[in-house]
Amino acid sequence: MNKFVIRIMLILFLLTGGILATQAEEINKPQKPEGGMKPPPEAITACEGKSKGTAVQFTTPRGDTLKGICKQFEGILADMPERGAPPPRGNKPDEAKSGRQAD
DSSP states (O other), rough: HHHHHHHHHHHHHHHHHHHHHHHHHHHHHHHOTTTOOOOOOOHHTTTTTTTTOEEEEEEETOOOEEEEEEEEETTEEEEEETTSSSSOOTHHHHHHHTTTOOO
């Protein structure tokens, strides 16, 4: 009986330690900035001196040309793509959904 109680207590101790370690990891994660992502400086520059709704384009640091419309974003006028942000370079939409890489 004593061995049984000791084993149960050891299991409970290990489970409690695992739960506490998981909670400590969550607490130590860096917080995401409020409001999410901000537009890149190039998108803001593209809309300087323009009005809301103006069609503009800019070149990203990677060399891609992005076309969009000047929209208000957290008090800043910036070029926003009409259909959202482009997918990461090298990924096709089907690959991103399936999680597979092209052969």
